[in-house]
Amino acid sequence: MTSVDEYAKVDLQIVEQLKTIVGEQYVFVDEESLSRYAHDETENLHFPPEVVVKPRTTEEISAIMKLCNEKLIPVTPRGAGTGLAGAALADKGGVLLSTERLNSILNIDERNHQVTTEPGVITEVLMEEVKKLGLFYPPDPSSRGSCFIGGNISANSGGPKAVKYGVVRDYVLNLEVVLPNGEVIWTGANVLKYSTGYNLTHLIVGSEGTLGVVTKIVLRLIPLPKYDLLMLVPFKNLEQAGEAVSEIFRAGFVPSGLELVEIDALQIVSKMVDSSAVPLTDDTAAHLIIEVDGNDMDVLMKDMEAIGELLTKYDIGELYFADDAQQKAELWKLRRRVAEAVKMVGYTIEEDTVVPRAELPALIKGVKALGKEYDFNVVCYGHAGDGNLHIRIHKEGTPNSYGDAEMAKCLRAMFALVHGLGGTISGEHGVGLIQKGYMDIVMKEANLKLMREIKRAFDPNNILNPGKIFDL
Amino acid sequence: MTSVDEYAKVDLQIVEQLKTIVGEQYVFVDEESLSRYAHDETENLHFPPEVVVKPRTTEEISAIMKLCNEKLIPVTPRGAGTGLAGAALADKGGVLLSTERLNSILNIDERNHQVTTEPGVITEVLMEEVKKLGLFYPPDPSSRGSCFIGGNISANSGGPKAVKYGVVRDYVLNLEVVLPNGEVIWTGANVLKYSTGYNLTHLIVGSEGTLGVVTKIVLRLIPLPKYDLLMLVPFKNLEQAGEAVSEIFRAGFVPSGLELVEIDALQIVSKMVDSSAVPLTDDTAAHLIIEVDGNDMDVLMKDMEAIGELLTKYDIGELYFADDAQQKAELWKLRRRVAEAVKMVGYTIEEDTVVPRAELPALIKGVKALGKEYDFNVVCYGHAGDGNLHIRIHKEGTPNSYGDAEMAKCLRAMFALVHGLGGTISGEHGVGLIQKGYMDIVMKEANLKLMREIKRAFDPNNILNPGKIFDL
Numbered sequence: 001m002t003s004v005d006e007y008a009k010v011d012l013q014i015v016e017q018l019k020t021i022v023g024e025q026y027v028f029v030d031e032e033s034l035s036r037y038a039h040d041e042t043e044n045l046h047f048p049p050e051v052v053v054k055p056r057t058t059e060e061i062s063a064i065m066k067l068c069n070e071k072l073i074p075v076t077p078r079g080a081g082t083g084l085a086g087a088a089l090a091d092k093g094g095v096l097l098s099t100e101r102l103n104s105i106l107n108i109d110e111r112n113h114q115v116t117t118e119p120g121v122i123t124e125v126l127m128e129e130v131k132k133l134g135l136f137y138p139p140d141p142s143s144r145g146s147c148f149i150g151g152n153i154s155a156n157s158g159g160p161k162a163v164k165y166g167v168v169r170d171y172v173l174n175l176e177v178v179l180p181n182g183e184v185i186w187t188g189a190n191v192l193k194y195s196t197g198y199n200l201t202h203l204i205v206g207s208e209g210t211l212g213v214v215t216k217i218v219l220r221l222i223p224l225p226k227y228d229l230l231m232l233v234p235f236k237n238l239e240q241a242g243e244a245v246s247e248i249f250r251a252g253f254v255p256s257g258l259e260l261v262e263i264d265a266l267q268i269v270s271k272m273v274d275s276s277a278v279p280l281t282d283d284t285a286a287h288l289i290i291e292v293d294g295n296d297m298d299v300l301m302k303d304m305e306a307i308g309e310l311l312t313k314y315d316i317g318e319l320y321f322a323d324d325a326q327q328k329a330e331l332w333k334l335r336r337r338v339a340e341a342v343k344m345v346g347y348t349i350e351e352d353t354v355v356p357r358a359e360l361p362a363l364i365k366g367v368k369a370l371g372k373e374y375d376f377n378v379v380c381y382g383h384a385g386d387g388n389l390h391i392r393i394h395k396e397g398t399p400n401s402y403g404d405a406e407m408a409k410c411l412r413a414m415f416a417l418v419h420g421l422g423g424t425i426s427g428e429h430g431v432g433l434i435q436k437g438y439m440d441i442v443m444k445e446a447n448l449k450l451m452r453e454i455k456r457a458f459d460p461n462n463i464l465n466p467g468k469i470f471d472l
Numbered sequence: 473m474t475s476v477d478e479y480a481k482v483d484l485q486i487v488e489q490l491k492t493i494v495g496e497q498y499v500f501v502d503e504e505s506l507s508r509y510a511h512d513e514t515e516n517l518h519f520p521p522e523v524v525v526k527p528r529t530t531e532e533i534s535a536i537m538k539l540c541n542e543k544l545i546p547v548t549p550r551g552a553g554t555g556l557a558g559a560a561l562a563d564k565g566g567v568l569l570s571t572e573r574l575n576s577i578l579n580i581d582e583r584n585h586q587v588t589t590e591p592g593v594i595t596e597v598l599m600e601e602v603k604k605l606g607l608f609y610p611p612d613p614s615s616r617g618s619c620f621i622g623g624n625i626s627a628n629s630g631g632p633k634a635v636k637y638g639v640v641r642d643y644v645l646n647l648e649v650v651l652p653n654g655e656v657i658w659t660g661a662n663v664l665k666y667s668t669g670y671n672l673t674h675l676i677v678g679s680e681g682t683l684g685v686v687t688k689i690v691l692r693l694i695p696l697p698k699y700d701l702l703m704l705v706p707f708k709n710l711e712q713a714g715e716a717v718s719e720i721f722r723a724g725f726v727p728s729g730l731e732l733v734e735i736d737a738l739q740i741v742s743k744m745v746d747s748s749a750v751p752l753t754d755d756t757a758a759h760l761i762i763e764v765d766g767n768d769m770d771v772l773m774k775d776m777e778a779i780g781e782l783l784t785k786y787d788i789g790e791l792y793f794a795d796d797a798q799q800k801a802e803l804w805k806l807r808r809r810v811a812e813a814v815k816m817v818g819y820t821i822e823e824d825t826v827v828p829r830a831e832l833p834a835l836i837k838g839v840k841a842l843g844k845e846y847d848f849n850v851v852c853y854g855h856a857g858d859g860n861l862h863i864r865i866h867k868e869g870t871p872n873s874y875g876d877a878e879m880a881k882c883l884r885a886m887f888a889l890v891h892g893l894g895g896t897i898s899g900e901h902g903v904g905l906i907q908k909g910y911m912d913i914v915m916k917e918a919n920l921k922l923m924r925e926i927k928r929a930f931d932p933n934n935i936l937n938p939g940k941i942f943d944l
Contacts, residue, residue, distance in 0.1 A: 111718050111830035112859075134724065156667045167665055169674075170642065183918045189891075191826045192858045193639055193899035195628045195678050196907075196914060197941050198923045202641075202674045206667050223724035246583050252606065252695035252767065295724065296771050354663045358583035386664045387584075419661075427665035435668075442668060446655045451670045453929030457922055469669050 007092060007463070008072045010050035018053050018095070021063045026101070028052040037096045040083040041143070042434060043348050044401035049076060049090035056101045058176060058184055058215040065213065066182030068095055069463055075180075076465050077209040079119060079151030082143040084350060085432025087154065087208040087468050094463075099150050102215060105129055113221045114173065114190060119150020119214050136224040138165035141428070142336050150214050156206030158428035160335075163385030164256040164293075165222075167428065169205045176216035177204055180459040190218050203454070208430050209465045211458040228256060228293035229304045230328045234284045234317035238262055241286040242361030244314055245384045248290070249357070251310055253303060257291030258385030259335055262364060265379040269341040273334060281317055288384065289335055338381045339390065347379055347392035349407065353418045354427030357387040366417045367391055374410045388427035402434040415441045431469045439470060479564060479935070480544045482522035490525050490567070493535045498573070500524040509568045512555040513615070514906060515820050516873035521548060521562035528573045530648060530656055530687040537685065538654030540567055541935055547652075548937050549681040551591060551623030554615040556822060557904025559626065559680040559940050566935075571622050574687060577601055585693045586645065586662060591622020591686050608696040610637035613900070614808045622686050628678030630900035632807075635857030636728040636765075637694075639900065641677045648688035649676055652931040662690050675926070680902050681937045683930040700728060700765035701776045702800045706756045706789035710734055713758040714833030716786055717856045720762070721829070723782055725775060729763030730857030731807055734836060737851040741813040745806060753789055760856065761807055810853045811862065819851055819864035821879065825890045826899030829859040838889045839863055846882045860899035874906045887913045903941045911942060 008014075019027045028034070029051050038048040055061050068075045074094030081088060090096045102118035105126060109115065110133055117126060123144040127137050138161040141147055147157075153175070158167045174188045187200040194201070204211055235241035241260060248255065261269075263285050270280050292303050308319055322328040339350065355363050364380050371378040376395040382388050391414070398406045415425055415438050424442045425435050439448060448470055455462070455472060462472050480486075491499045500506070501523050510520040527533050540547045546566030553560060562568045574590035577598060581587065582605055589598060595616040599609050612631040613619055619629075625647070630639045646660045659672040666673070676683055707713035713732060720727065733741075735757050742752050764775050780791055794800040811822065827835050836852050843850040848867040854860050863886070870878045887897055887910050896914045897907050911920060920942055927934070927944060934944050 109828070109830075110722065112828040113718075113721055114828065134722075156665075156671075158665050162665060166642070169671070170638070179918065179922075183916075185916050185918050185922075187919070189826070189896035189914065190828050190894040191860075191896060191899065192829070193628075193630050193634060193826050193855075193860050194896060195824075195898045195900050195902045196896045197903055197911060197919070198683075198926055199628075199641070199674055199678050200919065200922060202671055206671050211670075223721065223726060226724075246585075249585055249695065250582060250606075252698075254695060296768070296774075299768050299771055302768075352667075354661070354665050356581070356584040356586065356662050357664070358581075383665075388663075388665050422662040424661035424663060424666060424668045426667045427663065428667050430667045431669055439669065442661065444655075444657050446651065446657050447659070447669070447672065450651075450657075450672060450929055454670055454926055457925030457929060 007074050007094060010073060010094060014071060014073065015051055017067055018051065018064065022053055022055045022060050026054040037078065037081070037098070038089070040081045040086060040088055042084050042086045045086045045089055045433065047089045047091040049096035050093045052096045052098060054098045054101050058178060061097065061178045061213050061215055062182045062184055064095065064097060065178050065180055069181050069461055072461060072463060074463050074466050077213045079148035079154065080122070080146055082147040083151060083155065083432065084352070084429040086434050087430050087432030087465070089433065091433060092466055097213065099148065106216065108133060114218055115221055116216060116218050117149055119148055119153070119217060121149050123147050123149050123152055130221055131224060134224050135221040137171065137219060137221055139168045139171060142339060149217060153205050153214055153217060154207070154209050155428065155430040158383065158386065158388065160257045160259055160383055163258050163383060164254050169202055171219045172201060172205050172217065173220050174218040175201055175204055175214050177212035177214055179212050180461065180464040192220065206430070208432060208468050210455060210468050212464070225293040226295045227297045227300055228291055229300045230322040230331055231290045231304055231308065232320040232331060233288045233290065233311055234281065235286045235288065236283045236315040236317065238285045238364060239361040240314040241288055242364065244288060244311055245360060246358040247310060248307055253307055255290050255385060256293040257289065259289040259382070260286055260360070260384035261335065261338055261381040262286045262379065265338050265342055265381045268345055268379065269334065269338050272341045272344070273337065284317060289331065342379050342392045347377065347394045349393050349402065351391045351411070351414065352426045352429035353391055353423060354386065354388045355418060355421040355423030357385065359421040359423065360384055360387055360389060363389055363418065363421055367414060370410065370413050370417065374413060376410050386427065387423065408437070411438060412441065433468060436470055479546050479566060482545060482566060486543060486545065487523055489539055490523065490536065494525055494527045494532050498526040509550065509553070509570070510561070512553045512558060512560050514556050514558045517558045517561055517905065519561045519563040521568035522565045524568045524570060526570045526573050530650060533569065533650045533685050533687055534654045534656055536567065536569060537650050537652055541653050541933055544933060544935060546935050546938050549685045551620035551626065552594070552618055554619040555623060555627065555904065556824070556901040558906050559902050559904030559937070561905065563905060564938055569685065571620065578688065580605060586690055587693055588688060588690050589621055591620055591625070591689060593621050595619050595621050595624055602693055603696060606696050607693040609643065609691060609693055611640045611643060614811060621689060625677050625686055625689060626681050627900065627902040630855065630858065630860060632729045632731055632855055635730050635855060636726050641674055643691045644673060644677050644689065645692050646690040647673055647676055647686050649684035649686055651684050652933065652936040664692065678902070680904060680940050682927060682940050683936070697765040698767045699769045699772055700763055701772045702794040702803055703762045703776055703780065704792040704803060705760045705762065705783055706753065707758045707760065708755045708787040708789065710757040710836060711833040712786040713760055714836065714856070716760060716783055717832060718830040719782060720779055725779055727762050727857060728765040729761065731761040731854070732758055732832070732856035733807065733810055733853040734758045734851065737810050737814055737853045740817050740851065741806065741810050744813045744816070745809065756789060761803065814851050814864045819849065819866045821865050821874065823863045823883070823886065824898045824901035825863060825895060826858065826860045827890060827893040827895030829857065831893040831895065832856055832859055832861060835861055835890065835893055839886060842882065842885050842889065846885060848882050858899065859895065880909070883910060884913065905940060908942055
């Protein structure tokens with residue numbers, strides 16, 4: 001059991017062997033290809049692999065892993081490259097293993113409300129396919145139109161529906177996984193309840209491609225709710241908006257979406273889109289976007305009315321109801337565009353903090369205060385119902401990249417605040433390359449030691465996505 | 473990293489040291505005490521420990537673990553002793569660590585819908601306490617009136633509500649755990665979304681006390697549904713009852729309970745209780761018990777009516793509605809008493825199989841056929857909505873214990889059938905001592921190897937509940 005820092009290089013012989021395994025046309029060493037796979041959606045990261053390989057089958061992936069394990073070549077598995085933590089980047093060189101050709105939905109089992117899929121299927125494609133049969137796969141990250149379901153499993157993604165329906169982990173029943181030594185296992189069974197030994201399935205979910213390459217995925221599905229309603233509530237006081245979030249749950253409602261966007265983010269996005277439909281008065285401090293869904297429209301109307309009534313005790317502006325499908329889509333689009341907009345105006349680092357729901361106002365307040373103290377600008381938005389707040393920051397006079405010492409100071413202060421509120425570093429993006437230097441803030445060395453030992457159990461040669469989450 | 477089979481004995485010096493740690497009155501070596509902790513609810517198991525210790529605090533448990541780890545003494549953590557797989561039995565002697573004095577609910581956080589509790593709290597007590605505040609903790613195993621919440625976590629318990637609300641794992645946010653070397657960690661954070669390194673929390677859940685001793689538990693809660701309705705449907709054909717189960721979900725309903733009891737079990741239980749309320753005609757093949765819950769009575773009535781209407785296409789008897797709280801309680805009591813009744817008439821071994829929901833008819837049919845082939849009697853009942861079927865068997869002329877070779881042959885045949893249907897050995901009871909000989913049927917050696925390595929990562933001296941789930 002060794003920690004290997006000295007990896008072998010990908011030489012011509014290895015390239016030939018890879019071509020034998022997957023076919024000549026699916027092995028790439030040209031600069032353009034390497035460069036295309038050198039980044040994901042994380043800021044300022046660029047790590048070209050030595051070779052890009054695009055296998056089609058489990059057997060091919062098994063053969064690749066056997067080869068690389070034997071030759072001590074690092075392998076970085078990668079989905080659509082939409083990650084926000086650098087987890088799919090080949091920062092140690094070696095083989096970039098793209099799952100883009102494992103892109104078939106293998107079986108939709110209507111009788112059991114399950115779908116078996118390959119990892120390279122786009123999340124939205126999967127959602128739409130099962131929807132045709134009246135079934136629902138809820139976890140939909142902002143990038144759902146481009147991200148892969150395999151990547152979602154790697155990061156344990158969430159999205160706006162998680163507040164009612166849970167995250168990816170809550171839908172994964174069973175996984176086919178190629179282990180670093182090339183052996184292929186199923187982690188569990190296609191069942192709703194499982195108490196048969198250690199939970200390998202949910203250990204793989206969220207492990208960011210460090211324990212095995214997921215090649216088949218069995219997801220549970222639920223009946224598609226027939227109706228939904230969407231409401232926007234402008235708050236004049238940010239803290240009250242935060243309080244209202246937990247108040248809604250305490251009154252017994254479970255919205256299918258409960259998003260918060262604070263004024264700094266609203267102002268930025270309102271300048272970038274031509275949407276007169278969105279109310280933004282001078283005294284707005286934050287918007288809550290509230291969605292309810294279900295099978296009975298009368299109940300939804302009644303619920304939404306009751307929620308509206310509940311909120312009148314706060315200092316709010318005029319409620320805005322999205323009346324039809326188009327208005328709803330526009331409102332959601334606006335919400336989804338927030339991250340994009342703030343990024344374009346120069347807020348360069350996005351964090352993915354999560355705290356207990358009711359601590360959200362304290363988190364936002366605290367982060368703003370830290371911004372003043374450490375001299376950085378900050379905008380907040382996110383899945384308020386889950387306590388999952390995305391924070392984009394920008395610090396003048398720094399390169400605004402994760403390795404920067406000044407920026408690191410800000411981030412450490414921010415994560416210490418998050419930890420103090422009972423929260424943690426990442427709710428749905430993962431740790432990858434960019435957060436691993438901060439893990440000591442939220443957990444003991446003993447936790448990291450256990451994780452390292454688990455990594456060694458799966459990957460004694462440390463060849464699969466090495467150096468992500470932690471260093472061995 | 474060694475596999476220790478030669479453990480040290482608990483001598484007088486160790487007993488003295490234990491007394492120093494927890495106080496003299498909480499260390500027991502008298503035969504009566506040892507005998508009381510020698511069994512759980514599994515048939516025919518009797519393993520007295522060398523000493524019973526009843527600590528009160530995390531610190532005391534940490535000190536016990538340090539001592540035993542150093543001296544190589546096996547430690548068996550134990551909750552209420554209601555387990556059905558022998559996981560809390562000290563079959564290697566050593567220290568029996570009872571969590572019964574860690575019995576406080578530490579904090580009900582209404583703002584965040586969370587409860588922090590010690591492991592020795594009775595599940596029903598916890599449910600009732602949070603209910604007073606309008607909150608709901610759904611997982612309620614049949615033994616909820618006596619089992620501990622810590623034991624539920626150890627086994628990843630389910631219960632009848634799991635079909636709508638999920639199992640214990642779906643409610644555990646964070647755990648304080650004493651590791652085998654005495655170190656204390658929190659496994660995660662008190663948050664609804666977590667993507668910050670490997671998921672240690674859900675690795676501990678279902679690990680049957682082999683990886684650490686859980687000393688504090690943070691559970692998420694949900695708003696308590698205001699109403700429920702309960703209906704009993706007699707089926708004249710067992711396979712149709714099974715089909716109806718998946719039909720209900722396919723029509724878009726998600727009942728909060730969906731239980732199946734087949735005729736052999738019904739006949740036994742009807743002889744034992746004086747319940748004329750339960751319809752049992754000559755042509756009954758099975759009962760489905762269907763519960764719906766929610767916040768709007770009109771919707772529930774409509775849903776239940778629609779489900780009833782849906783079922784008229786099958787060959788069913790007269791629907792029976794439980795009209796008031798008392799009738800509901802009686803019906804559930806009857807369901808809960810099934811296991812007890814069949815046990816009393818001599819069905820001695822209970823299995824906890826689980827298959828994809830729609831395979832339930834095939835499972836029941838297959839098990840009955842195997843009963844004829846291998847000459848054992850069998851009754852079935854369980855959480856049909858989850859595909860989780862409890863099967864009690866009895867074989868004439870054998871001691872009807874798990875070690876018996878004839879019985880083992882029956883069980884292997886049954887588990888092979890379960891595996892063939894896409895299912896597995898245990899849905900909610902765990903593997904413990906009694907199922908570990910059958911793990912090879914449902915998983916590869918590679919899976920077991922990973923589990924063993926994980927065990928070694930947590931417990932290199934193999935002193936914590938050794939030999940449960942698998943042998944090292």
